[in-house]
Amino acid sequence: MPSLDAIAVFSQVARSQSFTEAAHALNVPLSTVSRKVSELEANLNTRLIDRSKRQIRLTEAGATYFDLCRKGLDTLEYANRVMLDRHSDTAGTVTITVPPNLMEVLFLKAIETFQLRYPKARLRVLVSERMLDFVDDCVDLSFRVAPPKQPDLVVRTLLRYRHRLVAAPSYASVHNLPRKLSELSRHKRIGFGFNSGRNVTWSFSRAATTEDTKFEPDLAINDYAAIRAAVVAGQGVGELPEPLCKNDLRDGKLVEVLPEWRFPKIQLFAVHSGNTSLTKLARLFLDLAAEEMR
Incomplete structure (x- = not known):
């Protein structure tokens, strides 16, 4: 059975679309990355990456395997983060976006409860119709009435x-x-x-x-x-x-x-960029808001 280490290295190469970038991200020698991927392909008896061109690309089998592995690795990383969060403080800032007109009727109670329950936490609420960007606008969690078009975002339906x-x-x-x-x-x-x-x-x-x-x-x-x-x-x-x-x-x-x-x-969605990037405070607010709406 292929090692989790080899699978993680392959997944990083697939994300980076580069052996060199993957080596930098993992802080390991380039030769190690290449060897791990070759070992994985040998174990699976399947070619995962097409190296025939200047820029690497996943084979059809490689794309399917990456999609399946990514979900498992994200789950493992999320589990590790949850365990680490158990020992971390609930201090810091969480930024959320909410649609206009629904702020008072749907979110005010959740915000009040969140601030009472986690007094060291700071909450930044942006009321906007615009689909704010998670990176450019420094948003942790977005509540929207329209589902996002980006396929890599995590979407959870809260209300119909x-x-x-x-x-x-x-x-x-x-x-x-x-x-x-x-x-x-x-x-x-x-x-x-x-x-x-x-x-x-x-x-x-x-x-x-x-x-x-x-x-x-x-x-x-x-x-x-x-x-x-x-x-x-x-x-x-x-x-x-x-x-x-x-x-x-x-x-x-x-x-x-x-x-x-x-x-x-109409549906109200909670959208974020992935469980592994969702902060503890953002996850706590999401669970609280979902409970309030339920």
């Missing part, structure tokens, strides 16, 4: 919810609420407007039927908290994220409009 079409009882008492989608055009519509586009599209589904309603809002705001305030004040019909309006619906401050028609499901 929908938007609701709502109105205030004061608005409903003056205007007959619509019974059909086609009747929405008769009402004052408050929409989430952004960038330079003036039109907003509401996508609804009922059973197997899907319908899109495209319109220019009577009031366009690029902030759901402000939309909520306008709807509660009786200024019109608007769509709000479920976490932002569920208490208002429960308390009777808002009523749902056309409840048989539903907006698409």
Whole structure:
């Protein structure tokens, strides 16, 4: 059976795309790297790296093997880190990003609990729609409503919810609420407007039927908290994220409009660059936030 040492050396070569860079990263002689990879290929009776060109590349078998080995090595490194963290202090700074409008309803309680539980920890919260970069923006953990496009990032689904079409009882008492989608055009519509586009599209589904309603809002705001305030004040019909309006619906401050028609499901993701690079504080906050949302 191939040694873990040889597998680790091969994985570093695959990451670096260079024997020389791998030797530097592992702080071992170049000859050792080359020998370990050759021994691994001999053990597996499989060619893993194509050395015929100036720049090395993985063979098809090598790419498959690297993908499988990387997961195992990451798990081992993560296990080592967890054990080391047991003896480390919970001091330091963790930087997270959260989407606008969800900060108060979803994260404020978790932040408060985190600070009470770990008084030596400092928390840096960046509220942003933009997909901040983990390296350039020094971010440890990112909460997003859109999954990342980079395949190497770790994604964990924390929450699933929908938007609701709502109105205030004061608005409903003056205007007959619509019974059909086609009747929405008769009402004052408050929409989430952004960038330079003036039109907003509401996508609804009922059973197997899907319908899109495209319109220019009577009031366009690029902030759901402000939309909520306008709807509660009786200024019109608007769509709000479920976490932002569920208490208002429960308390009777808002009523749902056309409840048989539903907006698409939305997911909230926690994203980070890998378990091995996730700090102890970031992992503690992630677990706490997940527990709060559950």
